Amino acid sequence: MKAGRLLLWFSAGWLALMLVAALGAGYLAPYAYDALDLRQRLAPPAGLGGGMLHPLGTDDLGRDMLSRLLVSIRISLTIAFASTAIAMVIGTTAGFLAAHFRGWIEQALLVLIDLQAAIPFMIFALAVLAFFGNDLLLFVVLMGFHGWEKIARIARGLALSAGGQGYVAAAGDLGAGPVRIYLRHVLPNMAGTLIVSATLNFPEIMLIESGLSFLGLGVQPPLASLGNMVGYGRDYLEVAPWIPLLPALVIVTTALAVGLLGDLLRDRLDAPLA
Template identity: 60%
Template structure:
């Protein structure tokens, strides 16, 4: 005769049938941006580095002098703005995605470490969490990038540090709560090692909380990346991002506003769409908010 192992594993799902119009539009925009980013080399009409000095500063097609050859105009070097926005979108989303994933993994590991060892380890982790939360991340990122120099890999790692303390705080609290539940105690009694307990039995129960935090952290990471690139310490040429497009176009706001304004609109709409989608997922997946 075998005895079933007690479990407290939660199941969660998202009902897409009651999505409000704003969330539907946000989901459609996010899906469109994801497809464009994945197929950037296919949908971009030109190579984003192609220059045409004779065709520099051409306006968008809806303005006098604009042509369908360059629907969103050209920049100061004659490069197609639409092609550069598409490539910039891909790089910005890629950096934000990697940074969000690194932050989630780092925060989860640190949160589990604090919950497992407790005592002075937990105290040190909480001090680090409070320090990270109190220190403006832009200042920290500027200091690191200015001191160590800029490279794509270092920049992605810096983005990964952003927001880790939120994951660590959430995971630590949920892990401490789960450790006192019967199923976790039973698994330990049967001889499971701590790694198996946390990854196989405790982590699935907090999956919704981590996913919601990732959807809310992702647009913030995009804004941090674009801010650093705007200041010249983010993505460096010949690569391009939405932030350095705005930075390079600020000198032409009075004569060729589309160079800076159009990527700014993409940043605004994309981050707004992710934020609305993240808020809706939080309302659906957080049991304390469900039905309110």
């Protein structure tokens, strides 16, 4: 119990810090994220030989690492949040449709779900980005297609289970239509499970976005994300290791914190009532 509470406080504290960094990036960043200062290029962080002018050091163009890190956190979290929301909407809608419409509509949706699950998402994303380009809006929508099939399976199963309970039949007898039943009655009763699914899908999307940006297929310069900061800094790992390691540490810690929070929420919801 004590270890679980410590993990919960760690996860909540780190995610709160990331939200503050993302929302306040414009106010907390000491410099513009793309401001150049070649006189300060490759300056080490404070404590490693650098000064407080650039607390986290600079890159090879003299850009302040703290400013770039704050902006990168904002962009990466925005992509992850938006993509997770898209996946939740697509998956929940598909699950409800499969539960409500039986016959060929249900079978077609189940085949589509199985097809999405069978194709490695990274290969699918690489093909789409190679064909359509690197538009940021397209990239966010593309990330939204990751994991929707798992959410659809969960939503379908919970909707089928709810259909056999009395409150759904009672709402139908009172004249409520299918949309009202699913949105006002079924969805609130399964919201907890869907939230847990979202917390498990969020770090996956964040890691995939980082991987694609690292390969140069995600967020494009002059914008900065955690993934392309790591990709940009890989050539300076020996001479300036803070350039790739700082954003990599943020990626790993954020994904770990969200994953731990999702596991703790799942354990809490699955715990038997006393």
